[in-house]
Amino acid sequence: MSDEILLKVTDLRAKVEEKEILKGINLTVRPGEVHAIMGPNGSGKSTLSSVLAGNPAFTVTGGSVEFHGIDLLALPPEDRSHEGLFLSFQYPVEIPGVSMVNFMRAAVNAKREYFHEPALSAGDFLKLMRQKRAIVELDNKLASRSVNEGFSGGEKKRNEIFQMAVLEPRLSILDETDSGLDIDALRVVAGGVNQLKTSRNATIVITHYQRLLDYIKPDFVHVLYKGRIVRTGGPELALELEEKGYDWIKEENL
Amino acid sequence: MNALNQYTDLYEANRAAVDAGSAPVLNRLRPEALDALKRIGRLPDKSDEGFEKTSVNDMFAPDFGVNINRMSLPVDVASSFRCGVPNLSTLLGIMVNDRFMPTATLVGNLPQGVTVCSLAKAAAEQPALVERYYGTAARADNAGTALNTLLSQDGIFIHVGKGVRLDKAIQIVDIFHSAFPLMAARRVLVVAEDGAKVAVLKCDHTQTGSERCLASEVIEIFAGRGAEVEWYDIEESDGSTSRYSQLYARQEGGSSLTVCGSTLTNGVTRNEYHIDVCGEHTVTHLSGMAIGSSSQHIDNFSVLRHGACHGHSDQLFKYVLDERSTGAFEGSIEVCHGSRFVEAYQSNRNILASKDARMHSKPQLLIYNDDVKCSHGATTGQLDEKAMFYMQTRGIPREEARRMLMQAFMADVIDTIALEPLRDRLRHMVERRFAGEKAGCRDCGAGC
Numbered sequence: 001m002s003d004e005i006l007l008k009v010t011d012l013r014a015k016v017e018e019k020e021i022l023k024g025i026n027l028t029v030r031p032g033e034v035h036a037i038m039g040p041n042g043s044g045k046s047t048l049s050s051v052l053a054g055n056p057a058f059t060v061t062g063g064s065v066e067f068h069g070i071d072l073l074a075l076p077p078e079d080r081s082h083e084g085l086f087l088s089f090q091y092p093v094e095i096p097g098v099s100m101v102n103f104m105r106a107a108v109n110a111k112r113e114y115f116h117e118p119a120l121s122a123g124d125f126l127k128l129m130r131q132k133r134a135i136v137e138l139d140n141k142l143a144s145r146s147v148n149e150g151f152s153g154g155e156k157k158r159n160e161i162f163q164m165a166v167l168e169p170r171l172s173i174l175d176e177t178d179s180g181l182d183i184d185a186l187r188v189v190a191g192g193v194n195q196l197k198t199s200r201n202a203t204i205v206i207t208h209y210q211r212l213l214d215y216i217k218p219d220f221v222h223v224l225y226k227g228r229i230v231r232t233g234g235p236e237l238a239l240e241l242e243e244k245g246y247d248w249i250k251e252e253n254l
Numbered sequence: 255m256n257a258l259n260q261y262t263d264l265y266e267a268n269r270a271a272v273d274a275g276s277a278p279v280l281n282r283l284r285p286e287a288l289d290a291l292k293r294i295g296r297l298p299d300k301s302d303e304g305f306e307k308t309s310v311n312d313m314f315a316p317d318f319g320v321n322i323n324r325m326s327l328p329v330d331v332a333s334s335f336r337c338g339v340p341n342l343s344t345l346l347g348i349m350v351n352d353r354f355m356p357t358a359t360l361v362g363n364l365p366q367g368v369t370v371c372s373l374a375k376a377a378a379e380q381p382a383l384v385e386r387y388y389g390t391a392a393r394a395d396n397a398g399t400a401l402n403t404l405l406s407q408d409g410i411f412i413h414v415g416k417g418v419r420l421d422k423a424i425q426i427v428d429i430f431h432s433a434f435p436l437m438a439a440r441r442v443l444v445v446a447e448d449g450a451k452v453a454v455l456k457c458d459h460t461q462t463g464s465e466r467c468l469a470s471e472v473i474e475i476f477a478g479r480g481a482e483v484e485w486y487d488i489e490e491s492d493g494s495t496s497r498y499s500q501l502y503a504r505q506e507g508g509s510s511l512t513v514c515g516s517t518l519t520n521g522v523t524r525n526e527y528h529i530d531v532c533g534e535h536t537v538t539h540l541s542g543m544a545i546g547s548s549s550q551h552i553d554n555f556s557v558l559r560h561g562a563c564h565g566h567s568d569q570l571f572k573y574v575l576d577e578r579s580t581g582a583f584e585g586s587i588e589v590c591h592g593s594r595f596v597e598a599y600q601s602n603r604n605i606l607a608s609k610d611a612r613m614h615s616k617p618q619l620l621i622y623n624d625d626v627k628c629s630h631g632a633t634t635g636q637l638d639e640k641a642m643f644y645m646q647t648r649g650i651p652r653e654e655a656r657r658m659l660m661q662a663f664m665a666d667v668i669d670t671i672a673l674e675p676l677r678d679r680l681r682h683m684v685e686r687r688f689a690g691e692k693a694g695c696r697d698c699g700a701g702c
Contacts, residue, residue, distance in 0.1 A: 053647050056639075077646035086647075093644040097662025106658065107648040114649070146662075163648060 005066070006031050006202050007171055012063035014051045020061065021047040023227035029171065032199040036213055036238060037206045039224035040246040045206045046090060048224070049175045053087040054080050068170065081107075082114040084170030084201075088160040088177050095147040100159075103147045104129065104166060111167065132165040136192040154185035161192040172196075173204045178212040190215030210242040225249055257315040258297050258401070261437075262288065265404050268322050275324040276407035277377035279385045280441075286394060287403040294397045307582035307614045308524045308553040310398055313496045318437035318468050320405060321351060344425035344455065345370060347410060351430060352438035354410055363422075367415035368452075370424055373441055376411035384411065387445050391474040391502040393528070398498055402439050402472040409441030412454060416478075419451035423484075423673055430460040430467040430495060442473040446481035448506075453484035453673055460491040467491075471499040477509035479533065484672055487515040488680070489523060493548065500526040507533025507562070514670050516543040516680065517552045518687045527556040531565045538567035541670040545660075545687055546579025546611065556585040560596045569600040572667050574660045574688075575611035586618035589626050596623075600630040605637060605663055607656070657688045 007029040014022040021044045029035055039045050051058050052065065054077035065072040070083055095103070108128070109119040120128065133140065136158040148156050157177055164172055174193065178186055193203065193216055205216055213221075213235065221237040222229045225246075230253050231237065241249075265272060265288065273281045299309040345363055347370055348355045354372040364370060369380075377384045392399045414420055428440065446452050460467055477483045489497065497520065505511050515525050527540055544552040558567050573581040587598040604613045617630040637659050645655035664684050671677045 055643055076652065077643060078649050078651045081647055081649035089644065089647075093638075093640050095638075095641045095644070095659070095662065097665040098658050102658070103645070103648070103650075106645075106650045106654060110649045110651060110654065167649065 004031055005029075006068055008066040009052075010064045010066075012048075012051065012065060013061045014047060014058050015061055016047070016058050021058075021227055022051065024063065025224075025227070025229060027222065027229065029202045029204065031170075031202055033220065034197070034203045034205065034216060034218045036218035036221045037204060037224055037229075038208070038221060038238060038241060040250070041208075043224045044227045045224050046175055049087055049173045049204075049206055052080075052173060053077055053085065078110065079114070081167065081169075082111050086164050086167055086169035086172045088157075088164060088172065088174045090176040090179060092148045092151075092156040092160055094149045094151075096149050098147050100143045100145060100147055101129075104163070107163070108166060128166065132162055135165045135195055136161045137188055138162045153180035154182065154188075157181055157185065157189050158192070161189055161196075165192065165196055170201050171204070172201070173206065174216075175206045176208065177205070178207055178209065186212065186215065210238045213238050223249055225253055255311075255315055256296050257311045257313075258291060258295070258397070260317070261314070261320075261401055261405065262291055264320060264322070271322050272405065272407060275322060277374045277381075279377040279381045279388060280374065280407070282385075283389045283394075283403050287400040290395055290400040291397060291404065294395070294400070297397050297401070304555060304584055306584075306616075307580065308522070308551065310498055310524065313468060313498055313522055313524070314401075314437070314470075316435060316466060316468070318435045318466070320437050320439070322407070324353070324407065326353075344423045346425045346427065349410065349426060349428045349440060351432060351436060352406070352408060352440055354408055365418070365420065367418035368420055369411060369413040371411055373409035373411040373443060374407060376413075383413065384443070387474065387476055388443055389474075391476065391504045391530070392472050392500070393502070396500070398470065398526075399472050399500055402441065402470045402500070405470070406439035406441040406472070409443065412442070412444045412452065414446045414450040414452045416447040417449040418447075420453070423453040423455050423676070426454065426456045428456065428458045428469070430464050430469070430491070432464050432467060435466040437468040437470060440469055440471045442471070444473070444475045444483065444485070446477050446483045448478040449480045450478060451482040453486070455486045455673070455676060456488070458487070458489040458491050458497065460495045462492070464494065467495045469495070469497040469499070471497065473499070473501040475501065475503040475511070477503065477505045477511050479506045480508040481506070482510050484512040485514075486671060486673070486676060487525075488683070489515075489517045489520050491520050493521045493550070495520060496522040498524050501528065503527075503529045505529070505531045505533060505536045505538065508535050509533065510537040512539040512670065512672055514539075514541045514543075514667070515554070516667075517550075518545055518683060520550055520552065522551045524553040525555065527554070527558075529556070529558045531558070531560045531562055531567070534562045535564045536562070536566070538565070539670050540567070540569045541667050542571040543664055543667040543684075544571075544573040544575075544581055545664075545684070546573065546575040546581055547577045548579065549577075550579040551581075552579070553582040554585070555583075557588065558586070558598065558600075559588045559590065560593045560598060561590045563592075563594045563596065565593065565596045565598070567596075567598045568670075570667060570670060571602045572664060573604040573613060574607060574663060575604065575613060576607040578608075578610045580612045580614075582614040583632070584616040584618070585630075586620060587628055587630065588620040589623050589628065591622040593623055594625040596626045596628070598626070598628045602632040603663075604632075604634040605660065606634060607637060607660065657685075660688050661685055
């Protein structure tokens, strides 16, 4: 842990179409930390991750987000990625006709161009792919396939963590990474996340269930309800939620 | 304004010159074509069914010159041309405006049983052979075709004898080069006798600095029993070029035909594919790709007629239209009475990449029979915003994501091409086209 602040979200508000979903989010993340955001369906968890990543379907109506000193909300999604933000999608998108190899090469070289570095040579690129694939035990055969097309649920999530490993983000947001995973796949995915953890980067885990937190240990647990963080605690809060359900939170916040 | 009259008048005033610049077998069909044109009275325009978005009359209306007297060209365009399709060793023939020019590689390397030469030359030297096929697949009562028959003096003749399997592809490069507005009536006759195999790649170019050009093109393809014919057409012309291309193919029993037409850059283009399946147990692949930007207009029209049992056909046409470009597709499958056990599919999928681009799509099925499997479908939509956002979150800039998605969209059309080096090359050309570069001309000395 350090005094340095990686992400500072202040009174963030956002709407989709005319409906306000985020109603003033405050959140501070420091390097080395793992934050879990939990909450019932429709509380705004996925909206928060979409807004941070820059999804144009959402409109920010107030507040600010500072990412290692940069005004995150002023950047297009690709520059947020270059600056070190990574979103692992709840539903990774299938892109027929674009091979995994071309997709990753475009991603890696776009980042290098952003930092005025030359494109990777073919050999170095393949070496990088090989190294990072091993982290999530991703099959080499997937490289020649179209992005996520025909991948099983587990392969899609492993592919997300693989991309995270390649891009080496400073802050990763894992949106419902456990959904659609069986217990073995969950272990592999969580193992990948833990391997990539350092004292310099941070992770936000968005989840419904406590289950994932057995594998990825959070330092902080936040409960999101009706667009606000209504409670923050340590790992024990997740267990309490597991035991009591969300009704208890709902009653408190009537 | 009736655009047809200027051409029929021109012919009537110059009959002798037209005939003198051609061969008797070709000349023989001109009076009949003139009669047909007089009977029809005009070229199709937007009031005609099947031409809703493209007026052939308007394409032919400008005051184009026709090189009836076969004047030769001021520069040797042909010798400066280099092929832009690496790894594809072809037998190359060049057509400058409406004049065929064989190359040394072509003349010296034709195997036994294969003829590739000027149509007028073939008609003079082997009149019986040319006469057996010339004008027999093309519809004499079609205005565009009749006009081509009336005025075309030369073209290309490709003949592959019985059982001859040609491994090397034949490449025809059409080049427009003219200092004055020019109409060229081009004619292609491809005959694959029983059991023969041939692949033809045709590339259309217009040299920079040329005046307005119009190509009137009629292609007749005959696939004999058990023959395998591939016909690939790539248009990379420019905004000053109009093209009215009509392809007529006839398939005998057991034959297979692959046709793929790509429009990468152009002005106004209308491509027609009239395919007649006459024999049983045939396979037909017909596909097309259209990439539009600025004010390009691309119209593809198909009629695939199954006149025999056990035919299998697939049609796939895809468009990506950007800026103010417009596209049209009208395609039909016709399964004739008595043609049982036919499988015929058609798909037209389009992406409008800008607010101003427009697409007109009209798929049709005509089935006069039971025991067939047929389907058709058409979709027109925008680029997938979800995919674009996903790519952006991985750091791929929006413009690049757009390009990658547009290119990916064309992947399955390119996959219909059987010649692997051509497939690779076309993939590359499409990539460059979407990157905004003139696609295939970097290595080409013709300076188009």
